[in-house]
Amino acid sequence: xxxxxxxxxxxxxxxxxxxxxxxxxxxxxxxxxxxxxxxxxxxxxxxxxxxxxxxxxxxxxxxxxxxxxxxxxxxxxxxxxxxxxxxxxxxxxxxxxxxxxxxxxxxxxxxxxxxxxxxxxxxxxxxxxxxxxxxxxxxxxxxxxxxxxxxxxxxxxxxxxxxxxxxxxxxxxxxxxxxxxxxxxxxxxxxxxxxxxxxxxxxxxxxxxxxxxxxxxxxxxxxxxxxxxxxxxxxxxxxxxxxxxxxxxxxxxxxxxxxxxxxxxxxxxxxxxxxxxxxxxxxxxxxxxxxxxxxxxxxxxxxxxxxxxxxxxxxxxxxxxxxxxxxxxxxxxxxxxxxxxxxxxxxxxxxxxxxxxxxxxxxxxxxxxxxxxxxxxxxxxxxxxxxxxxxxxxxx
Numbered sequence: 001x002x003x004x005x006x007x008x009x010x011x012x013x014x015x016x017x018x019x020x021x022x023x024x025x026x027x028x029x030x031x032x033x034x035x036x037x038x039x040x041x042x043x044x045x046x047x048x049x050x051x052x053x054x055x056x057x058x059x060x061x062x063x064x065x066x067x068x069x070x071x072x073x074x075x076x077x078x079x080x081x082x083x084x085x086x087x088x089x090x091x092x093x094x095x096x097x098x099x100x101x102x103x104x105x106x107x108x109x110x111x112x113x114x115x116x117x118x119x120x121x122x123x124x125x126x127x128x129x130x131x132x133x134x135x136x137x138x139x140x141x142x143x144x145x146x147x148x149x150x151x152x153x154x155x156x157x158x159x160x161x162x163x164x165x166x167x168x169x170x171x172x173x174x175x176x177x178x179x180x181x182x183x184x185x186x187x188x189x190x191x192x193x194x195x196x197x198x199x200x201x202x203x204x205x206x207x208x209x210x211x212x213x214x215x216x217x218x219x220x221x222x223x224x225x226x227x228x229x230x231x232x233x234x235x236x237x238x239x240x241x242x243x244x245x246x247x248x249x250x251x252x253x254x255x256x257x258x259x260x261x262x263x264x265x266x267x268x269x270x271x272x273x274x275x276x277x278x279x280x281x282x283x284x285x286x287x288x289x290x291x292x293x294x295x296x297x298x299x300x301x302x303x304x305x306x307x308x309x310x311x312x313x314x315x316x317x318x319x320x321x322x323x324x325x326x327x328x329x330x331x332x333x334x335x336x337x338x339x340x341x342x343x344x345x346x347x348x349x350x351x352x353x354x355x356x357x358x359x360x361x362x363x364x365x366x367x368x369x370x371x372x373x374x375x376x377x378x379x380x381x382x383x384x385x386x387x388x389x390x391x392x393x394x395x396x
Contacts, residue, residue: 037327158352280376320373
């Protein structure tokens with residue numbers, strides 16, 4: 001056993017010392033694998049960024065009430081009377097101004113994207129004063145709050161960065177009117193940062209919505225209050241509503257886009273990975289061919305086939321590991337924190353997010369690189385071990 005291990009160490013160390021003699025082919029293999037890892041991590045970081053944005057939208061002990069049967073705000077509709085009944089339900093937190101319940105109106109406006117200039121659907125939300133209390137992370141970072149009753153708007157930092165015409169002092173066109181932008185706000189990295197906010201009482205007549213809303217956002221006394229709150233609303237014959245915890249709601253919102261982007265990223269990674277495997281195969285076959293006589297000499301001196309196989313595989317794994325590290329580092333430098341916008345399939349409106357290149361993605365990328373290296377080195381290793389010693393020695 002000791003002799004076998006010592007043979008592995010000897011052959012592997014010899015293989016590693018000979019790497020500088022194959023700089024070109026080794027570098028090509030590493031860079032090919034690095035490219036695959038960088039693309040895979042970059043694409044998957046989009047899904048992670050969207051998921052993180054959705055998770056950041058969830059408030060502690062928060063709930064949302066939609067019309068029964070609706071899966072999103074766009075499909076929901078509640079009357080003003082409905083929202084007043086909802087605000088009277090038990091389990092809702094209360095402050096000096098009453099129940100912390102925010103009836104909100106959700107519509108779509110078209111604005112040009114800064115990157116392409118093409119029009120995209122941007123969410124415009126009509127809110128009431130409790131909206132800022134329901135969302136604990138709400139904070140104005142530029143300008144001022146809009147005046148209640150006036151057609152002024154504030155915009156989330158994501159919308160401010162991604163869409164044109166939302167600078168403070170500019171005006172967005174709604175119908176035939178100009179609505180000035182007076183402030184920019186943050187919301188803890190949540191979906192609200194993709195939105196434009198205005199007084200709901202101003203938005204309703206502008207879009208001919210009467211006294212109607214899409215949803216009511218609620219701050220509960222505690223998570224334990226939700227069951228009582230839900231039971232009260234669903235058993236009230238005056239209402240036809242679906243109460244949900246925000247965590248449940250945003251999980252359903254993110255599942256479609258997360259699965260779609262993740263699936264696409266994996267397909268791209270597999271396709272590119274196949275190309276990288278062939279590149280690694282070519283590199284390792286070349287390496288084995290250039291060392292035929294050395295390997296044959298070692299076999300003639302009594303070295304077994306197993307250590308030869310392991311040495312070739314170790315060389316391929318080393319190249320793949322270095323390539324994976326390079327690709328993961330490039331993806332982190334290029335994508336982490338980069339802000340972009342995509343379509344929220346649940347509401348058919350844009351959602352802004354930041355690419356999230358997290359530790360798990362980096363580890364996954366390196367593991368994928370090692371799999372490529374294992375597949376790329378295994379067959380050349382077996383070929384080297386099976387090569388007849390006499391035939392290889394004829395070249396000496």
